[in-house]
Amino acid sequence: MSTIARTPTDDATRADRTWTLDPDRALPADPAVRPIAREIYAETKALPLVSMHGHVPVEWFAEDRPFPNPADLIVVPDHYLVRMLVSQGVPNELLGVPAAPGSGVVAETDPRAIWRRFCAGWKHFRGTATRFWLETELVEIFGVTLRPAEDTADAIFDQVARAIADDAFRPRALLDRFDIEVLATTDPAWSTLEHHAALAADGYGDRVVPTFRPDPVVLLDSATWGQDVERLGEAAGEDVSSYRGYLAALRTQRLRFKAAGARATDHGHLATDTTPLTDAEAAGIYGAALAGTLGPGDADAFAGHMLFQMAAMSAEDGLVMQLHPGVLRDHDRGRHAVFGPDTGFDIPVVTEYTRALRPMLEAFGHHAGFRVVLFTVDEDAFSRELAPLAGVYPSVRLGAPWWFLDAPDAMRRFREAVTETAGFSNMSGFVDDTRAFCSIPARHDLARRVDAGYLARLVAEHRLDLDEALDTAVDLAYRLPLAAYATR
Amino acid sequence: MSTIARTPTDDATRADRTWTLDPDRALPADPAVRPIAREIYAETKALPLVSMHGHVPVEWFAEDRPFPNPADLIVVPDHYLVRMLVSQGVPNELLGVPAAPGSGVVAETDPRAIWRRFCAGWKHFRGTATRFWLETELVEIFGVTLRPAEDTADAIFDQVARAIADDAFRPRALLDRFDIEVLATTDPAWSTLEHHAALAADGYGDRVVPTFRPDPVVLLDSATWGQDVERLGEAAGEDVSSYRGYLAALRTQRLRFKAAGARATDHGHLATDTTPLTDAEAAGIYGAALAGTLGPGDADAFAGHMLFQMAAMSAEDGLVMQLHPGVLRDHDRGRHAVFGPDTGFDIPVVTEYTRALRPMLEAFGHHAGFRVVLFTVDEDAFSRELAPLAGVYPSVRLGAPWWFLDAPDAMRRFREAVTETAGFSNMSGFVDDTRAFCSIPARHDLARRVDAGYLARLVAEHRLDLDEALDTAVDLAYRLPLAAYATR
Amino acid sequence: MSTIARTPTDDATRADRTWTLDPDRALPADPAVRPIAREIYAETKALPLVSMHGHVPVEWFAEDRPFPNPADLIVVPDHYLVRMLVSQGVPNELLGVPAAPGSGVVAETDPRAIWRRFCAGWKHFRGTATRFWLETELVEIFGVTLRPAEDTADAIFDQVARAIADDAFRPRALLDRFDIEVLATTDPAWSTLEHHAALAADGYGDRVVPTFRPDPVVLLDSATWGQDVERLGEAAGEDVSSYRGYLAALRTQRLRFKAAGARATDHGHLATDTTPLTDAEAAGIYGAALAGTLGPGDADAFAGHMLFQMAAMSAEDGLVMQLHPGVLRDHDRGRHAVFGPDTGFDIPVVTEYTRALRPMLEAFGHHAGFRVVLFTVDEDAFSRELAPLAGVYPSVRLGAPWWFLDAPDAMRRFREAVTETAGFSNMSGFVDDTRAFCSIPARHDLARRVDAGYLARLVAEHRLDLDEALDTAVDLAYRLPLAAYATR
Known part of the structure; x- marks a missing residue:
């Protein structure tokens, strides 16, 4: 029996490979x-x-204007992306979705915290269209070379943040x-x-x-x-x-x-x-x-x-x-x-x-x-x-x-x-x-x-x-x- | 960028290739x-x-009896074929579909004119079953060797007309x-x-x-x-x-x-x-x-x-x-x-x-x-x-x-x-x-x-x-x- | 023209090949x-x-307890299997499905007769999931090496019966x-x-x-x-x-x-x-x-x-x-x-x-x-x-x-x-x-x-x-x- 079988691997820990896009994808x-x-x-x-x-x-x-930050550009407004993380138990507010005043719900305001939740949930996008789009977007537009995961989240955040600070990304x-x-x-x-x-x-x-x-x-x-x-x-x-x-x-x-x-x-x-x-x-x-x-x-x-x-x-x-x-x-x-x-x-x-x-x-x-x-x-x-x-x-x-x-x-x-x-x-x-x-x-x-x-x-x-x-x-x-x- | 891109090609002008049927189609x-x-x-x-x-x-x-002409054999009675041309703006009457007396609509009676409209619209059948059937029928039964197009319409009409004049096509x-x-x-x-x-x-x-x-x-x-x-x-x-x-x-x-x-x-x-x-x-x-x-x-x-x-x-x-x-x-x-x-x-x-x-x-x-x-x-x-x-x-x-x-x-x-x-x-x-x-x-x-x-x-x-x-x-x-x- | 064409072959007569499972199935x-x-x-x-x-x-x-017999283990209780044979004209009772007292319908009680009807109908399972499961089950679990057919029914019945008599099959x-x-x-x-x-x-x-x-x-x-x-x-x-x-x-x-x-x-x-x-x-x-x-x-x-x-x-x-x-x-x-x-x-x-x-x-x-x-x-x-x-x-x-x-x-x-x-x-x-x-x-x-x-x-x-x-x-x-x- 495979050793992988009974030991769930956490994909989030596998950030050791360089991310590239195959021309035939x-x-x-x-x-x-x-x-x-x-x-x-x-x-x-x-x-x-x-x-x-x-x-x-x-x-x-x-x-x-320049885009504000990676989370508000890529995560918060994309309901395809938000819904998948919600389905896996991350509520909308923790993804920065603004809640109605008086609702008692407080939305996360730290873009980096939102971004980490997104990267930690990368596994859940396998096989989806969102995965394909994000992969293409992160690699081709923002030059990301690491696969999103809990421990690559910050590095990717920084890279995207640097990119959108440039006027070429207005x-x-x-x-x-x-x-x-x-x-x-x-x-x-x-x-x-x-x-x-x-x-x-x-x-x-x-x-x-x-x-x-x-x-x-x-x-x-x-x-x-x-x-x-x-x-x-x-x-x-x-x-x-x-x-x-x-x-x-x-x-x-x-x-x-x-x-x-x-x-x-x-x-x-x-x-x-x-x-x-x-x-x-x-x-x-x-x-x-x-x-x-x-x-x-x-x-x-x-x-x-x-x-x-x-x-x-x-x-x-x-x-x-x-x-x-x-x-x-x-x-x-x-x-x-x-x-x-x-x-x-x-x-x-x-x-x-x-x-x-x-x-x-x-x-x-x-x-x-x-x-x-x-x-x-x-x-x-x-x-x-x-x-x-x-x-x-x-x-x-x-x-x-x-x-x-x-x-x-x-x-x-x-x-x-x-x-x-x-x-x-x-x-x-x-x-x-x-x-x-x-x-x-x-x-x-x-x-x-x-x-x-x-x-x-x-x-x-x-x-x-x-x-x-x-x-x-x-x-x-x-x-x-x-x-x-x-x-x- | 491809040169084809901004210059729509008219398929109707491409009649330069011989039409054959692949045995593996x-x-x-x-x-x-x-x-x-x-x-x-x-x-x-x-x-x-x-x-x-x-x-x-x-x-x-x-x-x-012998079949009357290519249009009345192949175009007019085939509602699969007629509907596709109608969808592209050729009304039923121009395809020879008879109109009710008193409707004020007059159907085309010239088989060659009908046939030309059909051939000019050949592009629109791409990917359809009608295309497959017609291709097989024209090549295998009538021996047509030109792909239908505006400028091959008459030659194909003549060839089909010759064929159906033969007793072997009764x-x-x-x-x-x-x-x-x-x-x-x-x-x-x-x-x-x-x-x-x-x-x-x-x-x-x-x-x-x-x-x-x-x-x-x-x-x-x-x-x-x-x-x-x-x-x-x-x-x-x-x-x-x-x-x-x-x-x-x-x-x-x-x-x-x-x-x-x-x-x-x-x-x-x-x-x-x-x-x-x-x-x-x-x-x-x-x-x-x-x-x-x-x-x-x-x-x-x-x-x-x-x-x-x-x-x-x-x-x-x-x-x-x-x-x-x-x-x-x-x-x-x-x-x-x-x-x-x-x-x-x-x-x-x-x-x-x-x-x-x-x-x-x-x-x-x-x-x-x-x-x-x-x-x-x-x-x-x-x-x-x-x-x-x-x-x-x-x-x-x-x-x-x-x-x-x-x-x-x-x-x-x-x-x-x-x-x-x-x-x-x-x-x-x-x-x-x-x-x-x-x-x-x-x-x-x-x-x-x-x-x-x-x-x-x-x-x-x-x-x-x-x-x-x-x-x-x-x-x-x-x-x-x-x-x-x-x-x- | 193929000689097979006009002479329906009876698949039931073709038991001459050994049955094996391809590893790539x-x-x-x-x-x-x-x-x-x-x-x-x-x-x-x-x-x-x-x-x-x-x-x-x-x-x-x-x-x-040991399973009773091949028919009662494999045929009678499997409604996927029964329904296909019913669709081909073998009524439920002939497949051993018990009928209500007073219904006037008498269910077959001879497991071997039921098994023969199942094997004779093997052709009808072609392309179905039932076919795949049964093939795997018969070959892998019971070691059957003959394809089910009218004339292999008894031999397969005997083999399965021998297997389930063994304590290893409880x-x-x-x-x-x-x-x-x-x-x-x-x-x-x-x-x-x-x-x-x-x-x-x-x-x-x-x-x-x-x-x-x-x-x-x-x-x-x-x-x-x-x-x-x-x-x-x-x-x-x-x-x-x-x-x-x-x-x-x-x-x-x-x-x-x-x-x-x-x-x-x-x-x-x-x-x-x-x-x-x-x-x-x-x-x-x-x-x-x-x-x-x-x-x-x-x-x-x-x-x-x-x-x-x-x-x-x-x-x-x-x-x-x-x-x-x-x-x-x-x-x-x-x-x-x-x-x-x-x-x-x-x-x-x-x-x-x-x-x-x-x-x-x-x-x-x-x-x-x-x-x-x-x-x-x-x-x-x-x-x-x-x-x-x-x-x-x-x-x-x-x-x-x-x-x-x-x-x-x-x-x-x-x-x-x-x-x-x-x-x-x-x-x-x-x-x-x-x-x-x-x-x-x-x-x-x-x-x-x-x-x-x-x-x-x-x-x-x-x-x-x-x-x-x-x-x-x-x-x-x-x-x-x-x-x-x-x-x-």
Whole structure:
């Protein structure tokens, strides 16, 4: 029997090897496929990054300040990373996630202590996408050569801290270093977009663009709906005490976003329903929401109605509509009360598309001005519903594997599930969807590697010619996201 | 950076390479698996084709006329092909799909123009099953040596047109050339089967057999239900003004089909429900349908009831029952009004089997005269419901991956999802389910290749002996479909 | 054309080859992966077996009698095996499954006749997990050298019969031979655990431990609920005529189980609901159940409530909670009336976790005393719901692929579906869940091989370092099940 067996080894004690990145990482191992995958990957690895959907705060670029410290750059804001450590018994507050005043919970404020907890838990990331991104990011961007562990934590912290103190690591410099051609931020519907205006004044107007996100003013059961709608009205200069004024405010703000370079809107409803109400019904529910007298089902009905309205406005103004449905946010309401949203407790649910999208697609599915990009975290829908829909409606593009599915095996499953029905031309191409700015190059790189592997297998199985695979790889990495997110 | 990157290449301009088919296409690339796959495929590649479910019009064989032109043979009737081009902005009418009179839409009538649109869109089929089938069909049957593209369209059109002008390309000659041992057509329940009678008179009675398809007379919400039931009554010589007469008409017609060589019935309900009603309930709903006074839920209840009745009749007359549920037909009702059914707008939905089939399987699941073949386009059901059901009920066989799932990766997933629970002996074997006659050999060939690859992996992983794999390959390609569709 | 084609070969006639096991079986074929897989597998193959969930009868060890005969050891009690032969037309009774008195059905009593039917059907197990386990078991444990077939049946029967006549094949001796460190049995909530007491007296108290299974006293629609609750009350010495007494009885019995070495409870509800009722509501339904006046929905509501209560008790007493939901038991009620439960007619259904577990996880998901292990036979839930839940709640561990999913390809899909989101540290490690005692080594061996293959691919794709893979393999096979099932 192996001696390792009964003596649990602590990975944290094994920091004796130098950390390097293999050039073939995430390419298929099969010796008949890997050389082809290398050739295909070589075609895309140096392409500029097109980042059409993400959550990096626009202030970072507008203000262009140095990043504060390794923990606040890499650990605290990354809910993928935080949730894994929480699952292993490290509570959010010990990872520096700010707790609500009055909650009695006090967040760790020592970045080095947070960083040590992260490094001590490195073992738990084995096999995850987070591991791949962090490894690439730490080695390639920050030049780390030690594998994270309890006893390497301080050295790595110091190295990253030194790096980000350098002006070459300020946000705008990194935009260049990462070769980001365009990056979309996500902005509330009531934003007046000053940060984007400031960026435009500095010549970054085409490079950092806003995205219109109206969920808080559209989901009547949002706790802050009332105040958010007021802010919408103020921003738009419209009287939102009527449903008509509310629609006008949305229209006005959409045009403001478009004028500021926005390509798209984004919608994160729980359900996918797009059934329109009559104007009278919608106005009635809207009034009830203002009066605080919503009936059961009203909020859901209004949410579906508003997706239809957003599609109608997209058909008018040409902003691309993105749907990200099917996530039950804040599954643990107790934790949400303390730590707020986006701290790891969002869990997917079964998501239906065929029937739910029918009203919207019957109305706008062939409209020349309309484009919708569909995402899911319910991967069963890929082959059953999403590929068949994308494979016939000219307005539909399939979004890249999203969130939990933005990982090597899940990305491969995505291609295998959708390509045979919908081909490649109906895809959005890669979308990184991250708030972890320094992980963006790693995320695009991983997607390009996985796509190269998938295409290489098709070539090795004589299902695609090599010239077609090379051309398709560039489509997926570069041309398709530009095309899918071109305003109409 | 690659020079290809910023300059989109138009695949349509690359017609400079000769088109050939690799003998190893669709076999696994893994060098430890491919040689075994070759050996297994060699065992099945020349077996005759057993085509127990499909939609080739029986008139083609009865009349045995030459095919009109390449577009009307290959493009217009193939909704897989049409839908992909529609998704890329080529509307149905420009692909020659006939539009309803009065719709204001005029269909393209120039076959060469249609063919050019198809060839110009060749890029969009990359990675799809359609691409594989067309490639095999064009090269192997029509001897095409140029890859389709805008500038090769005319040359390919001419070559295919020359071929089909030859008597060797008439439908009956192709039956021989394709080595089709038996081909089932799909025929309405009211058919008097003259075409099959004509074929029988010419000695084709065992080779081209009908299939009994009663959906339009069983689904009370079908727009043409009234007239279709009348036609059923006339064909059967029964008075269908009563529920009892309606059942008698169905029984009579089933026996007529059986006498004409039919092996099976086919049922394409949206839901899978098989709950029987009492005679009184069923007769009541039937009467309401005749009177135009159906209540909500009546049509669904009757549909479930009739599946149960069809199973009961199968247990009596021994016709094999095929279930093809779970497709929402004509998702875009606007397009349906203009172009009719089967033009690409059918989209799958979640499909339940465990509870829905319980009434039928409790009643007939062990009946010696009953056989049901279950299909799905909701592949989640394979491992969860269908394999467990097929792996215990002696009457159940699992149909081959259907429609969107009849593609290399989906077929592999099917085997991987069901075999470990249901083995091979509970499978129907391959079913091509196509209206694209000339794609039949390619479809069977692809299935044999994929099965060879799957079996070869089992052998390479020492999960199956080679002699077993060879025997199983022949089962799947040839013996199982004959056995599964043997009347009882 | 191959000569095999038109002449179906009968596999049963091919017994001319010696049966051996390849050392690489179930390792990936890919030549770049297999050598790494071998190295990883070598690290775990000799580890002791930790069998924390199963259904081997405790009497076997308490009484330690020789096994009766090959059929009653290997065929009759294995419902995986029985169901496959049933699906091919061999009814349960001919496989020796006892039929209810008065049913008119007479079970075969000749073990040799049963054995012959099993061997004659050997072909039908091709590609199944049962085939792999039986092959390993017959060759490695019983030294069989002939492949099962009609004409080798008697020789194999004789060999197995000779083996089990030897004292070295008695249950306790096999515990040693199999190197089983700990084995959990499953015991009804009302058990007084005499067999476990007898085992403890003989020094086996830490090695064969009970598991608390309360389903029959918690599911009010169980046919035997009334008598089972009475037995619970007697065993616990509590008055179960009140809801309060019923809860007390459950608490008492849980502590008795824990004192006898139990690590866990097990819950096999159809639904996953964990919504608590108020005490008054629960007491009302409990009273209605005793009075025989349950209303519609009462049993379901009570089942959900009791899962919540069981979680609350787990948080108190530290027994690990196992959930095995989503199986519709006894799909064919006619067969159930004749043959009883566990004879092959249990079929999975769609299973929801995200919403259903919310009440329980909001209440106890962060409780230091609570641990829940989640299983499923609806593999869609793995990537969509189970991995996201396990990847954030510290109390949640993901159970190994269960039942129909405990097979090579399904186990690989499980790892691919969950690891990228939940990592390895949130897994339960392997659980064999079997009543087929002699298949236990084969089941653990297969899981270790499949995990070695998965980890080897990660190493070959440079997604994991080899030292990490070796460490993780030992975690999955040995350390994690011990840790996951440690009482809190």
